[in-house]
Amino acid sequence: MTGILNCIKDPEGPEIIVCCGSGGVGKTTISAAIGLYGALSGKKTMVLTIDPARRLADSLGLKRLDIDAQRVPVENLHIMEESRAPAAELFAMMLDSKSTFDQLVTRYASPEFRENIFENRYYQHLSNNMAGSYEYMAMEKLYELFSQNQYDLIVLDTPPSRRALDFLDAPQRMLNILGHNFFIKLFRPYLNTGKWGFRLLNIVASPILRGISKVLGHQVLEDFAGFMQLWDDIMFEGFSRRATEVKELMAGNKTLFLAVSTPQRLPREEAKFLYDKLLQNNMPFGGFIVNRVNSAGTCKEIHEVDLNTAFSEFHMKTDMKNKLIATHNSHLEMKKSDKQAVQGLIGKIGSGNKVLQIPYAAGEIVNLDDLYRLTRYFDRVSYI
Template identity: 40%
Template sequence: MTEPVRSGYARPVPSLDVDRILADPNVRIVVCCGSGGVGKTTTAAALALRAAERHGRRTVVLTIDPARRLAQSLGLTELDNTPRQVKEIDAGEAGGELHAMMLDMKRTFDEVVLTHTDPVRAAEIFANPFYQAMSSTFSGTQEYMAMEKLGQLHARGEWDLIVVDTPPSRSALDFLDAPARLARFLDGRMLRLLLAPARAGGRSMFTLVTASFNVFTKVVQKIIGAQLLTDLSGFVAALDSMFGGFRQRAEQTYRILQARETAFLLVAAPEPDAVREAAFFARRLSEERMPLAGLVLNRVHHTAVDLSAERTLAAAAELDELGGHEATAEALRVHAALAQQTAREQSVAAVFTDAFPGVPTVEVTAQPADIHDVDGLRTVGDALSRR
């Protein structure tokens, strides 16, 4: 892990030893996070496969929104919210298992409601249009439910290792923020305001804001109509019984994420947006005292030919003049483009590695084609562990 790696970085970057993490029996959760389109799902699936095949661990991978063909290769043909064993793996004598599941956000939310309230209340909640809107479209619901599912899988204690892919959010930070936001919301001042008249005594500590609250009620009635307000207070009253439970669970999951059994892996591609998001996330993890294990830099290009782009392009132009060497000239231009891309990627990646010189990093070379079978995932796993 301290072995310095090569490459064009300004200073040596410690290299990330993925196998050490996957083999460590004290590591029970690996969270892959990063912005959209950087290969998070593939990375999560490849790590889980490797943990099962190489390290004999009973592993479950929780995917959020996998590409169709990748899902199929894991036997995930339907979104049924239950881990299914992936049979096509080669665990050999290590004796590991791989299970995979796709998150069903709505169903997970329903389960949470059922856990925290009686069946009659639950039925009322399910029928409320606000619940329906919120459980399927609230922008933080997917993140919250991913956390919830992680908490459930962890609580069952059936797994040696849980690998989590995080939702394709607007921002990678949503995964950390949404649960708190939802808990704050469900526990919030507005909800208590709406409930206040219904509560015993009527008078509350909210007298100070009651004036603006009355404006609020009026405006809401004006804008969205009285029926809506009835639905809303029905929803709020029904949820009231669950506040404590919601917040407690969010806090529990947060604590698990801060524990030593968890390893966060940032996933990025050498693109400015992805690297910037990774840097935000790294800063945030450190503020939250959550354990950052390293950075996986996907889709990196390399060249083994030590010829600069300028020199190669000049040579190609020379061959054009000479004539008769069309194929070589084009091959040189292919190399020049690769050399330029490599240089650019190194300078983009340096934005992260300069800011976080201590974060172990592994680069995964860009594959010529996409991954959609177990063999492909195995290859990615090898690349991740630099074997």
């Protein structure tokens, strides 16, 4: 049996790996480690991250992460064998939703409209805060990098949403809003040309618009119509074509989705949910990565120890003995609970070879060597 990440070593293996999972599971670190793993297997690899955290930049040996690609100084890796050093190529790049959105507008909008679009309040909202814009833009950037064909492997670290699924749902939501031009058609009959050639919304002409404006205020509709006018037919077409291509790439055989989790309930439920959703949408599921597992790797039986014989040879105060016993029991509880959690995930997909466990690391990941330590678990499989 081979581990779920073994396919990375295959020259015909996946070219895109998407790490999904709910917030706080260590997605960013895992993504970086997968990137390193790819680079060390001889693939020119890009890690696309959303996490501006110092720590990640530090662990990669970079001063800071940037929206431009930066080479990770893999030669600083102490553990690596000499022979491999020159071959490993690893790059990192930070995602920025706003600037990716702006690039899109620059690509599709006619120059005279560009500035107007950038200044429009709705556009600013859309590109900055709207639920889903971040997720959509992550996919957009991924598509762009993929099309440029400069990397053998791209690892995408998805945004820290509370729900793992947001990442899959968001692009469709986005497309629903910007990908069809019937909205402008809807408005068109009610638009009048104003004195300087601007078109104004004739709210009186439509009972629905009148009703909505009564609730939301006239202003809201005017602003919105203004945006929709700027976001003209060309934008709609460009955007929706692009979105369709992105969707196809995501569902294609070059992509692999990994569900990152910890043994905790919430991330675990999310990972399972994600698995179902991927299956439902015919998207390629790569496996579960369970991070921070107590006593990961082996699932040895936990032995009961006879306390009296165990402590007989040591002179210890009862208090100390009790502390040791209580601590050990807590630790066993945790191991047991983690084991159940992992088994739940294995049960979900019916086999352990798509479940990768990463043990609870002692200490934090501070440099490339620490990341390398993580990759050493990548070839393992979980036994039921």
